[in-house]
Amino acid sequence: MIEEHSIIIRIQGDIITVPAKGVSYGELATVKSKFGVSLAQVIRLQGDEVSLQVFAGSRGVATNDEVRFLNHPMQVPFGDALLGRIFNGSGDPIDNGPNLTALPRINIGGPSVNPIKRIIPRGFVETRIPMIDVFNPLVESQKLPIFAAAGEPYNELLARVGVRIDADIVILGGIGLKYDEYLKFRNAFEEAGVLSRTIMFINTASDPTVERLLVPDMVLAVAEQFGIQGKKVIVLLSDMTAFADAIKEIAISMDQVPSNLGYPGSLYSDLASRYEKAVDFEGAGSITLLAVTTMPGDDVTHPVPDNTGYITEGQFYLKTGVIEPFGSLSRLKQLVIGKVTREDHGYIMNSMIRLFAESREVEQKLSMGFEKTEADDKYLKYAELFYDRFMDLNVDLGINDALDLGWKTMAECFGPEDVGIKQEFIDKYWPK
Amino acid sequence: MSDVKKGRVVGVSGPMVTxxxxxxxxxxxxxYIIxxxxxxxxxxxxxxxxxxxxQVFENTSGLRIGDxxxxxxxLLSATLGPGILGNIYDGLQNPLAELENDEGFFLRRGQxxxxxxxxKKWDFTPTIEKGAKVRAGHYLGKVPESIFEHHITVPFRLxxxxxxxxxxxxxxxxxxxTIAVLTGDDGKEIPVTMSQEWPVKMPLRVYEKKLLPVNQIMTQCRLIDIFYPLAEGGTACIPGPFGAGKTVLQQIISRYAEVDIVIIVACGERAGEVVExxxxxxxxxxxxxxxxLMERxxxxxxxxxxxxxxxxxxxxxxxxxGEYFRQLGLKALVLADSTSRWAQALRELSxxxxxxxxxxxxxxxxxxxxATIYERAGVVELYDGSSGSVTLMGTVSPAGGNFEEPVTQNTLKVVGAFYGLSQTRSDQxxxxxxxxxxxxxLYLDQTKDSLNEYSEGWVDLVKEAHALMLRGSDIHQMMLVVGEExxxxxxxxxxxxxxxIDAVCLQQDAxxxxxxxxxxxxxxxxxHxxxxxxxHQFTFETKEETRKEMAHLQNLFFQLKYCPFKGEEYMRYRIEIESILGKEQA
Known part of the structure; x- marks a missing residue:
């Protein structure tokens, strides 16, 4: 039943209301205005009135514009032909490539995985970024946010992960991305020659707000299908705060009662239903999710990072251009350290972090004007090496090389008795 | 009841349908909306x-006006009877293992x-004679299940x-x-099976009386058991910011708590946590x-x-x-993780x-x-004189880790114990x-008599230790300002x-x-x-000596706690500690 309607009785924010019958909840429609055709989705049915959110925004929509119901929910094309392609927030290609109308289409925002069909995560995902691999390794099916203040190089970090990570498919979802950042992502993937395993869904900052709501769902629907096919999929999202802000905007337009700083009470569920798509399918592939959450005012108790922290399995803090070793946490790391990775991994991780913490104390002590001792020199040297060899985001090292470098770095600064590692490992790995 | 009442949909907004x-x-x-x-x-x-x-318990997309x-x-009901144990249910008591999954993995709605x-056949033994007068909650017979006798009761709704x-x-x-037939005053015959329905939002109150919780329930977590005991039939809440270890704590309690039945309610939390x-x-x-462990x-x-x-x-x-197992004379422990998510669900619908x-x-x-939920916990005396209990422990996830928010505050008013997790301790x-x-x-005083039975003067000893902890914290604050000197x-x-005390008693390696x-x-x-x-009155000459000797003693206690109880090594450390304390005395 495809009906056309041409009386819009209410336009409020990006939400329009039309009288219509036989429309189903969540259904898609097109709105044809003087300025082009936009998709819209049914978000409320009330008697004979249907409210829709217009993806391209309601600016320029006239009360006599044509609304056409499509009789299906939001869908996205799916197939191997997606690889290497770039789409906008409505799922249309924006890379001048061939159109994909021949591909089958899948519904987005599908149901959740039956919890008993999940398995305990056990796969290590190598990113070749030592601060992640060595100190807080990413585990297949994990969902981890990168908490960062505005201005931190979180997109560079994400691009680097996208280029280096050990995965079959990388899907990038750009939500309210600055156009420059989008170009940087594209260039990074092109230069590294990994575009053929990459799919991008990009909503830039100047694109319609409502489309920001769709990006994570499209990305994750595509990821799910590849996952079922047995692929190891990595999903990168930037920035989930823009996603939450889009939710806020819609909720306010819908006259919903705000709960905290204007965000609706459903924020937790809204975020969780996206993050929970990260999964390891038994007997098939997996989805691992790394998402940027910018912290307004660098405040981790802001509703978006706060709710995110309760949902995700740990977090990375990006501060002054490096991944902060304290505070960052991968909750699933115990599942792979020393089990999937090399046996000395856990010892290296603990000792190096402890020594680094002590180095910071020494730095503090010296800055307060205390005298420098001989032991302090060791720590200062260690701190410097640690920064250059591990924390610097430009460092590109595999996990085993990074572990070896860890032994080397400790040996350059300390004696084997200073590092607090079991003798049997000292005998085996301490550089002679 | 042949004519089914019917209606039609006139409005849809997210999970709410009019x-x-x-x-x-x-x-x-x-x-049911079709x-x-x-x-x-x-x-x-x-x-x-x-x-x-x-409110619709499923995704509402696809609904139309006129459906x-x-x-x-x-009313929304739970099915009660033999065979509940060991199951994994969704929030509406559907067994998750039996559900069909789309594409092998995804929950399909409407099942x-x-x-x-x-x-399944159960070995039923009647425990009542024909002609006996009974009322709701009385036992008619029993079947063996897991390690206990599962009583079959007269339906609670009668x-x-x-x-x-x-x-x-x-x-x-x-x-x-049908295992029994009952008649009431009106002469109508009521067939009774081993399973029955009970509306989940109604407290189940078919017992003689509710008792004051005076016995401790062991969680085997020292901090809780010694300092902030939980009573059998009591309530407790665990609020804490993310990453403070709420889930690990609950998992530990679900494993080691000395109760008959553990009911874990994973309410709006990560699926990954339940998977483990x-x-x-x-x-x-x-x-x-x-x-x-799954059998309980x-x-x-x-x-x-x-x-x-x-x-x-x-x-x-x-x-x-939980209340059902209490009716059977068992000790049940309900762990709700997290009640904040439950409250948020209320907020969303509101x-x-x-x-x-x-x-x-x-x-x-x-x-x-x-308040209504926490008040459903309690220890009760049943009609046959035996007792059963439901103990409720809920975690709270306060926004921003701030305990001033409404869910934490309203929960604190109605619980008997408060285990506040702190970011600082977690960071350390x-x-x-x-x-x-x-x-x-509140249970430290309430269970005083039973605690002191184990060991005379126990509660005073605990209070002494607690006072010392507070004093230690004050001194620590002072030292931060003026230094150790x-x-x-x-x-x-x-x-x-x-x-x-903190290092060797409060802290426990999960x-x-x-x-x-x-x-x-x-x-x-x-x-002890x-x-x-x-x-012990220590007499040290210098602060250096104090630190050295105390560190030595602490290390001995520390090693002791990792040794199996009363093993050879345990005894060795214990004797060494005793000799230090004894020698000083002399």
Whole structure:
């Protein structure tokens, strides 16, 4: 039943209301205005009135514009032909490539995985970024946010992960991305020659707000299908705060009662239903999710990072251009350290972090004007090496090389008795 | 009851659907909305004239104006009977293992299965004679299940007195077979099976009386058992910011708590957390019975991405199951993780109904709803003189880790114990991160008599230790300002004693095979030894010596706690500690 309607009785924010019958909840429609055709989705049915959110925004929509119901929910094309392609927030290609109308289409925002069909995560995902691999390794099916203040190089970090990570498919979802950042992502993937395993869904900052709501769902629907096919999929999202802000905007337009700083009470569920798509399918592939959450005012108790922290399995803090070793946490790391990775991994991780913490104390002590001792020199040297060899985001090292470098770095600064590692490992790995 | 009440949909907004109906409707009645032939379970939450607002326990996309609604005349109910144990249910008591999954993995909406296996035969033995007068909650017979006798009761919903006019002989029956027939005053015959329904939102009150909780329930977590004991039939809440270890603490308690039944309600939390329990519990052994831990466990699992209305129901379902086992004379422990997610579900639906919001947009009835749930816990005397209990422990996830928010505050008003997790302790890796400076338990005094029975003067000893902890913290604050040089040697000793209690008693390593659980016997023995140290008058010349000697002593206690109780090594450390304390005395 495809009906056309041409009386819009209410336009409020990006939400329009039309009288219509036989429309189903969540259904898609097109709105044809003087300025082009936009998709819209049914978000409320009330008697004979249907409210829709217009993806391209309601600016320029006239009360006599044509609304056409499509009789299906939001869908996205799916197939191997997606690889290497770039789409906008409505799922249309924006890379001048061939159109994909021949591909089958899948519904987005599908149901959740039956919890008993999940398995305990056990796969290590190598990113070749030592601060992640060595100190807080990413585990297949994990969902981890990168908490960062505005201005931190979180997109560079994400691009680097996208280029280096050990995965079959990388899907990038750009939500309210600055156009420059989008170009940087594209260039990074092109230069590294990994575009053929990459799919991008990009909503830039100047694109319609409502489309920001769709990006994570499209990305994750595509990821799910590849996952079922047995692929190891990595999903990168930037920035989930823009996603939450889009939710806020819609909720306010819908006259919903705000709960905290204007965000609706459903924020937790809204975020969780996206993050929970990260999964390891038994007997098939997996989805691992790394998402940027910018912290307004660098405040981790802001509703978006706060709710995110309760949902995700740990977090990375990006501060002054490096991944902060304290505070960052991968909750699933115990599942792979020393089990999937090399046996000395856990010892290296603990000792190096402890020594680094002590180095910071020494730095503090010296800055307060205390005298420098001989032991302090060791720590200062260690701190410097640690920064250059591990924390610097430009460092590109595999996990085993990074572990070896860890032994080397400790040996350059300390004696084997200073590092607090079991003798049997000292005998085996301490550089002679 | 042949004519099914019908209505039709007139409005849809997220999980809330409005429909119109001609006939009478009951509040909280269950209705099914037929969406393209698939029934979607929902519950009536508001009635305004002919306009009925319902919360739908499923995703509502695809619903149309005019879709049919069928009313069931029943409240949302749990099925009770043999075979509940060991199951993994969703918030509406559907067995997750039996559900069909789209593409092998995804939950398909509109599937409602029997909570109990209808095929399985149970070994029934009658325990009542024909002609006996009975009322709701009386036992008719029993079947063996897991390690206990599962009593079959007169259905709880029957009101008044009934006569048993038939009872089946011992034999194998399914939960749907009639095992007895009762008649009431009106002479109507009522067939009774081994399973029955009970509306989850109604407290189950078919017992003689409710008793004051005066006995401790052992969790084998030292900080809780010694300092902030939990009473059998009591309530406790665990609020904490993310990453402070709420989940690990609950997992530990679900494993080692000395109760008969553990009901884990995973309410709006990560699926990953439940997965560990689901995958590991069947392999783990219950130290008390030697059977797999799963046999005493029920998991109700409504994770964060599952429909929000069913999340609201899951806590009630958990409590109803807990109350059922209490009726059978058992000790049940309900762990709800997290009640904040449950409260958020209330808030979400309240916003959809456009109710006037209270604090932080939570509905005004949040407080009474929280109180109602916690008040369902308790220890009761049953009709046959035996007792049963439900103990409830809920975690709270306060926004921003700030305990001032409404869910935490309203919960604190109604619980008997408060285990506040602190970010600071968690950052210092002092686990469990329960902050001894802010936590409390009303049960320390309430269970005083039974605690002192184990060991005379126990409660006073605990209070002494607690006072020392507070004093130690004050001194620590002082030292931060004036440095170690600024405090007296005596103060330093006090501080180090407090630190030692923290390090060797409060902190407990959840991942060590010996440390993860401490038995009552060991708690008594080790705590007395530790308090011997506390009460000991140390005489040190210098602060350097103080630190050195105390560090040595602390290390001995530290090694001791990792040794198996009363083993050779344990005894060696113990003797060494005793000799130091004794030598000083002399």
């Amino acid at each position: 429909c119109e109906v001609e006939s009478a409707v009951m509040r909280n009645e269950v209705a 969406c393209d032939g698939v029934p979607l379970k929902s519950e009536v939450i508001r009635i305004r004239g002919q306009q009925i607002d319902m 049919k609604v069928e009313f069931s005349r029943e 409602y299965l029997d909570a109990l296996d209808g095929e 009101q008044g007195t009934y006569e048993v006019i038939n009872i089946e002989p011992a034999g194998a029956y399914t939960v749907n077979d 329990t689901i995958r590991e519990f069947p392999e783990l052994e219950d130290p008390k019975t030697g059977k797999p 466990t029920i998991i109700i699992c409504n994770t964060s991405s599952m429909p929000v209305a069913a999340r609201e129901a899951s806590v009630y379902t958990g409590m109803a199951l 916003a959809r109904m456009e109710e006037i919001p209270g604090e932080e947009a939570f509905p005004a009835y949040l407080e009474s709803q929280i 890796r002092r686990y469990p991160a329960i902050d001894p400076l802010i936590s409390w338990s 600024g405090v007296s040697t005596d103060d330093l000793i006090t501080y180090l004693k407090a630190e030692m 991942f060590d095979s010996v440390e993860c659980a401490t038995s009552k016997e060991r708690q008594l023995s080790d705590f 030894l530790l308090m011997g140290m506390v009460q």
